[in-house]
Amino acid sequence: MILSFQVISSPSLLGVSTFLKPRNLEPTRSRFNLIISKRYCTFPIFGVYSQLGNSQYLTPKEEVGIFVCDVHFSWSRTRPVLKGISFQVPPGQFCMILGSNGSGKSTLCEVIYGSLIPHKGFVKTAKPTALIYQSPDDNLVFPTVESEFICCLRNETEEKKEEMARSALRKVGLEHLYYSRVDGLSGGEKQRVAVASLLLLNPAVLILDEPTASMDASSREDFIRLVKTLVAEKNLAVLWVTHLQEEQRYADRLIRIHSGKVIYDGEPTKVTTSCFQVE
Numbered sequence: 001m002i003l004s005f006q007v008i009s010s011p012s013l014l015g016v017s018t019f020l021k022p023r024n025l026e027p028t029r030s031r032f033n034l035i036i037s038k039r040y041c042t043f044p045i046f047g048v049y050s051q052l053g054n055s056q057y058l059t060p061k062e063e064v065g066i067f068v069c070d071v072h073f074s075w076s077r078t079r080p081v082l083k084g085i086s087f088q089v090p091p092g093q094f095c096m097i098l099g100s101n102g103s104g105k106s107t108l109c110e111v112i113y114g115s116l117i118p119h120k121g122f123v124k125t126a127k128p129t130a131l132i133y134q135s136p137d138d139n140l141v142f143p144t145v146e147s148e149f150i151c152c153l154r155n156e157t158e159e160k161k162e163e164m165a166r167s168a169l170r171k172v173g174l175e176h177l178y179y180s181r182v183d184g185l186s187g188g189e190k191q192r193v194a195v196a197s198l199l200l201l202n203p204a205v206l207i208l209d210e211p212t213a214s215m216d217a218s219s220r221e222d223f224i225r226l227v228k229t230l231v232a233e234k235n236l237a238v239l240w241v242t243h244l245q246e247e248q249r250y251a252d253r254l255i256r257i258h259s260g261k262v263i264y265d266g267e268p269t270k271v272t273t274s275c276f277q278v279e
């Protein structure tokens, strides 16, 4: 907590901490990573490390949105989670990742995002890359909606900050919540605020890890339509993790993961019911 505070109040320290960190990086998910990445990673701090290896010999076939090449990752020596995942997502494509509980979807998201380093293989993403976590509380760092936005816009004047923040909130239908406290928002509102604040950073890639998990069916549909509209406007490469069959019809493409490997990669219409069964 003290560390997080130092990082927020001292961006210059951040560079040092971040560049020292990857060598000792423990495979943990932490608010430290979230705070760094959400507020300051508009350049590829972690991406540099995930591109090490033989990347100079392998180049993406398409313009890079997300390029994942033979990625392996284990949380422990005995239990590999990702066992050679490869795919690429071009800009403008809305790609969904499916898989049963524990199949490694969240781990893959964090490897692509750069907060976990693959043990083998590499990831290349267009920058900046933004990640929306499954739990709404993990996406918002500050106590008020206003401060959540103001922090993303540190180089703008006060008037410009408010104007940009309000405009972003308007796009997600929540301008009236500008002065609200974050802890008073519903799960769906928090996810909308999170998307709006991240879009202010002009990401090229948006990763959403089961973003609708806390929503009812109608909010889920509204949210997915909203994100689709916003990303189409900005031509983002999108990776949307889900295990909800009803969400798949919104995808341009589906990738199904099972036991750490890709077992389906193609059009949503060709997916069979068995692709959704929990093995």
Ligand SMILES: Nc1ncnc2c1ncn2[C@@H]1O[C@H](COP(=O)(O)OP(=O)(O)OP(=O)(O)O)[C@@H](O)[C@H]1O
Residues within 6 Å of the ligand: 027, 028, 029, 075, 081, 099, 100, 101, 102, 103, 104, 105, 106, 107, 108, 243
């Ligand atoms: N921080 C961690 N430390 C150790 N093991 C972990 C950690 N996070 C995940 N794992 C393990 O890695 C495996 C994959 O987990 P992950 O969360 O990536 O799966 P998932 O497909 O996203 O699951 P879900 O659909 O339930 O969210 C699981 O066996 C899980 O127990």
